[in-house]
Amino acid sequence: MTDDGASAFALVDKIINRYGGERGTLIQILLDVQKENRWLSGESLEHIAERLHVPLPRVYEIATFYKAFSLTERGRHLVTVCLGTACHVRGAPTLLDRISRKLGVKSGGTSSDGRFTLLTVNCMGCCALGPVIAIDESYFSNPSNSDFDRILGQYK
Amino acid sequence: MNSITLTIDGKSVEARSGETILDAARSLGIDVPTLCHHKDLLPHGSCRLCLVELKQGARSQLVASCGYYVKNGLTVETDSPRVQRARKLVLEILFASLHENTDIQRYARRYGVSRSRYKRSLEYCVLCGLCVRYCQEVKKADCIGFVGRGVHREVAWIPLSRYDDTCKKCMDCQAICPTGVFPSNWGMASPAVES
């Protein structure tokens, strides 16, 4: 758990202070905490609500609305498989299957070593490369099983 | 100074700044149907039942009258053919889950909606937000909120313990819910947030 203990709240507090504790910066704060911790824990949401004097339901409304936020713990890296129309007809479902078996998780799940969380999206805007996957901010076109092993090895 | 003049259904009407088209229309005795509107709550604009047509020369647009504030010189039609078409569709959608609601039945009759193309279901929630806003703005208890988006959107207690520690003793928003079952339908919602 990234959010246990004083140190994790210290991070949240630092982010809140950066924005001067302004109510109107709630989304920005959530984005920054999401970025640093890779997810939003219930405790951190409660802490943010308290510090900004925003009712907890208002915080959850935002945190559950945007796809950028995750309320479950995520791995250190995001593996995103595109299931958009173009990638779909170019074999994305089988690719997803392979990757999901490699990582030992279904879409939305996190590998047991905490390294990867597997997600799907609908179109990444580079359909010509399809079927395409992304690991964090790098894109890979239709990786074979051995490509994939090699690529994964680069992420700790 | 604050008086604003606009035209609704061909009649000139004076309104105060800060009033909505709905307020002004009702002051003329025009029965604009509404669902998510409530006099004690801020506009929400979610049901679209109160749509009216705003005419600007050759152009016209549909706006939600409950959330559109009056302006000088507005020309509004509350029952034009375009409004009727749009309202019929909205009614048909609402009718699918609110066919036991007397207001909706009355409006449905008026607009000749007797059945819906959409699958009939008595869902507990049509996402009008009345309960959420009531708890927030009037009760000031903030026990509930919307979670999720799209088809996954639902009303939930946040945190779940609020139901036991506050709602059980209150139940105020039951009267406001158009399906009449919230918040007594304990267990029907799948609360997203455990406390």
Ligand code: SF4
């Ligand atoms: S529970 Fe009732 S009042 Fe609340 S949003 Fe749903 S339909 Fe509206």
Ligand code: SF4
């Ligand atoms: S029953 Fe609960 S949600 Fe409804 S108004 Fe009362 S405190 Fe708020």
Ligand code: FES
């Ligand atoms: S469909 Fe996959 S990138 Fe567009």
Ligand code: FES
């Ligand atoms: S009453 Fe205006 S949108 Fe619902």
